Amino acid sequence: MNCPECGSELVLRNGRNGKFYGCGNFPQCRHTESANTTVSTSKPARDSALRAFNQFVASKGWTQSQGSKWIQQTLGLNWDEAKIETFDEKRCETLVAYIKLEGVSGGQSDIALAFERAKQRRKK
Numbered sequence: 001m002n003c004p005e006c007g008s009e010l011v012l013r014n015g016r017n018g019k020f021y022g023c024g025n026f027p028q029c030r031h032t033e034s035a036n037t038t039v040s041t042s043k044p045a046r047d048s049a050l051r052a053f054n055q056f057v058a059s060k061g062w063t064q065s066q067g068s069k070w071i072q073q074t075l076g077l078n079w080d081e082a083k084i085e086t087f088d089e090k091r092c093e094t095l096v097a098y099i100k101l102e103g104v105s106g107g108q109s110d111i112a113l114a115f116e117r118a119k120q121r122r123k124k
C-alpha cells in the first residue's frame with residue numbers, strides 16, 4: 001500500500017487511538033489512513049473507484065480538494081470520511097455510480113437513455 005500523496009510505502013503504526021497507517025516519508029509527508037478498514041477485501045473496488053475519480057477530476061479540470069468537496073456534497077460525508085482510501089466496497093460502488101451519472105458531458109445521462117430505451121421497447 002502506498003501513500004496517495006507522495007507514493008512512499010505506508011507503515012503500520014501504533015497511535016493513541018489504535019493502529020493506523022502513516023506515510024513512510026514522515027515527517028516530510030503527514031498522510032495517515034485508518035487501519036480498521038477492510039483493506040484486502042475491497043481493494044479492487046477501491047482501486048477502480050480511485051481510477052474513476054481521478055479521471056473524473058481531470059476531465060472537470062478540478063484539483064483533488066475540489067474533487068473531495070464534490071464527494072462530500074454528493075455522498076453527504078464530512079472531510080475525513082470523503083477519502084476513497086477509507087471507503088468500503090459499497091461506498092466505492094456508490095461513488096462510481098455517481099461519477100458515471102455526473103461524467104456525461106451534455107445530453108442525456110446513461111440512466112435517462114436507458115429509461116428512454118425501455119419505454120420504446122414497451123411500445124413495440
Ligand SMILES: [Zn+2]
Pocket residue numbers: 003004005006007008023024025029030031
Ligand atoms: Zn506520503
